Amino acid sequence: LFARDITFMRGAVDLETLPPFGLPELAFAGRSNVGKSSLINALCGRSTVARTSNTPGRTQELNFFDVNSRLILVDMPGYGFASAPKDKVDAWTRLIKGFLRGRPTLRRCILLVDSRHGIKDNDREMMDMLDKAAVVYQVVLTKIDKLNLAEIEAVRERTLAEISKRVAAYPHLILTSSEKGVGIPELRAEILQLANP
Ligand code: GTP
Ligand code: MG
Numbered sequence: 195l196f197a198r199d200i201t202f203m204r205g206a207v208d209l210e211t212l213p214p215f216g217l218p219e220l221a222f223a224g225r226s227n228v229g230k231s232s233l234i235n236a237l238c239g240r241s242t243v244a245r246t247s248n249t250p251g252r253t254q255e256l257n258f259f260d261v262n263s264r265l266i267l268v269d270m271p272g273y274g275f276a277s278a279p280k281d282k283v284d285a286w287t288r289l290i291k292g293f294l295r296g297r298p299t300l301r302r303c304i305l306l307v308d309s310r311h312g313i314k315d316n317d318r319e320m321m322d323m324l325d326k327a328a329v330v331y332q333v334v335l336t337k338i339d340k341l342n343l344a345e346i347e348a349v350r351e352r353t354l355a356e357i358s359k360r361v362a363a364y365p366h367l368i369l370t371s372s373e374k375g376v377g378i379p380e381l382r383a384e385i386l387q388l389a390n391p
Pocket of ligand 1: 225339
């Protein structure tokens with residue numbers, strides 16, 4: 195599936211410009227700079243699908259990618275960077291809440307958490323939004339190439355303990371490094387099940 199055609203469909207800056215419902219959708223959410231766009235590129239096996247950057251806040255709209263006319267990946271704008279002005283944060287919240295509540299084709303949200311930091315308060319707020327919207331979410335730890343084995347084990351335990359208490363969290367935690375390709379086949383296999391229900 196991922197080896198074939200991946201095309202950028204559109205970027206939506208507000209609820210009026212969302213694409214019409216169609217194929218099953220999988221959205222990627224997480225703090226700014228956590229590695230959402232990089233993970234989408236790693237899954238697709240190309241570095242040029244989604245734009246990545248060192249500057250937090252690179253992705254400002256909901257970007258929709260068609261994967262072989264079977265599945266749609268949604269790269270979401272990140273949250274939680276300190277310099278964001280309040281009106282921008284409010285616009286983000288409106289867009290994300292509206293999207294999550296009004297999207298029957300949204301099958302799952304992949305919630306990325308930086309393995310160096312673990313789950314933070316703004317991730318918990320995101321989880322609250324997903325629990326309320328009844329969107330199933332799966333936590334994926336990113337950038338594990340930055341940790342040693344003991345650190346990986348510690349963050350894995352902490353994260354599992356926290357998601358086990360959540361209503362809509364999918365219990366299978368995946369540890370990834372987009373840079374080193376770790377966990378990518380595992381996540382692809384998981385996603386394929388959503389494209390072939
Ligand atoms: P926003 O669009 O701002 O929300 O960010 P994002 O979540 O899309 O992050 P992006 O993919 O742009 O990556 C942010 C930075 O993290 C870039 O400098 C990436 O090179 C780096 N990065 C992403 N994934 C990894 C990884 O697995 N390992 C390491 N070491 N760095 C990574
Ligand atoms: Mg991005």
